[in-house]
Amino acid sequence: MIPFERDSTGVITASFSQPESSLLASLAGQVASMLDSYAAPPAIDDPDAAALYASVGLGGSSSLSDDPAIARLLPDAYSEADASADFRGLTERSLATRKVANARAVAQSLSDADTAAGDVRLTEQEAQAWLRTLADLRLTIAARLGIEHDGDEGGDDESSVALKDVYDWLAWVTESLIDAIES
Amino acid sequence: MTRTLDAHDLREQSALDTEIGSPWVTLVWNDPVNLMSYVSYVFRSYFGFTHSEADKRMLQVHHDGRAVVASGTREHMESHVEAMHDFGLWATVQKADA
Numbered sequence: 001m002i003p004f005e006r007d008s009t010g011v012i013t014a015s016f017s018q019p020e021s022s023l024l025a026s027l028a029g030q031v032a033s034m035l036d037s038y039a040a041p042p043a044i045d046d047p048d049a050a051a052l053y054a055s056v057g058l059g060g061s062s063s064l065s066d067d068p069a070i071a072r073l074l075p076d077a078y079s080e081a082d083a084s085a086d087f088r089g090l091t092e093r094s095l096a097t098r099k100v101a102n103a104r105a106v107a108q109s110l111s112d113a114d115t116a117a118g119d120v121r122l123t124e125q126e127a128q129a130w131l132r133t134l135a136d137l138r139l140t141i142a143a144r145l146g147i148e149h150d151g152d153e154g155g156d157d158e159s160s161v162a163l164k165d166v167y168d169w170l171a172w173v174t175e176s177l178i179d180a181i182e183s
Numbered sequence: 184m185t186r187t188l189d190a191h192d193l194r195e196q197s198a199l200d201t202e203i204g205s206p207w208v209t210l211v212w213n214d215p216v217n218l219m220s221y222v223s224y225v226f227r228s229y230f231g232f233t234h235s236e237a238d239k240r241m242l243q244v245h246h247d248g249r250a251v252v253a254s255g256t257r258e259h260m261e262s263h264v265e266a267m268h269d270f271g272l273w274a275t276v277q278k279a280d281a
Contacts, residue, residue: 135271142216150215
């Protein structure tokens with residue numbers, strides 16, 4: 001990967017190898033899928049169907065997820081269960097929707113770069129979407145690796161070590177993006 | 184008798200509002216995932232802290248397990264929490280004297 005930087009016109013660019021790009025797009029896609037059912041449902045034209053959909057409360061939940069990755073991406077906002085549930089009812093859907101949109105924006109940037117056989121080029125808004133998605137990806141991987149406390153390294157079996165390498169690489173990508181944004 | 188408030192009076196007034204009417208805080212909690220550089224960046228870009236203030240709070244999160252990053256009305260603190268969750272940080276709202 002050629003790290004993020006601002007080019008001579010001020011646009012934030014980076015260059016990923018084919019395997020890196022595929023990996024990143026795949027991970028972003030997985031996060032989008034994971035959160036999709038928590039996000040806003042699609043607009044439904046038929047008002048009766050829309051009312052039914054809304055009344056069943058599809059999308060959103062009332063308490064912290066059992067899935068540790070989702071729990072970390074959609075965490076509690078209060079230490080008290082009631083207050084947390086109220087807050088979750090009002091905000092979870094829009095938070096999940098934004099996270100899905102950010103992950104999809106990352107996949108789109110990669111696809112555009114692939115099509116143009118060139119660098120990833122980001123607007124300031126896309127750079128912010130990338131920053132948030134990179135955090136969501138690392139949080140998800142950490143949950144899968146069982147990283148719960150500072151210094152945890154995850155398992156020493158082959159697939160955990162490979163996943164941990166990706167996790168560390170994403171940290172490096174994040175720092176390069178922060179540097180580019182602030183340059 | 185009335186007079187217009189000067190700058191000194193306005194500062195005292197708003198400090199008083201913060202204490203009496205708005206006793207809630209936003210806490211950011213440590214987690215093993217987010218980079219110190221990222222947490223600092225979030226504090227600078229979202230809260231507008233200087234580099235030095237942002238690093239100080241980031242280190243507080245890191246060493247003490249959590250830090251207060253804002254205080255004010257409950258609604259305001261909730262919107263800060265939403266923004267932190269957006270960034271992938273974990274934040275909560277609580278009463279200032281809890």
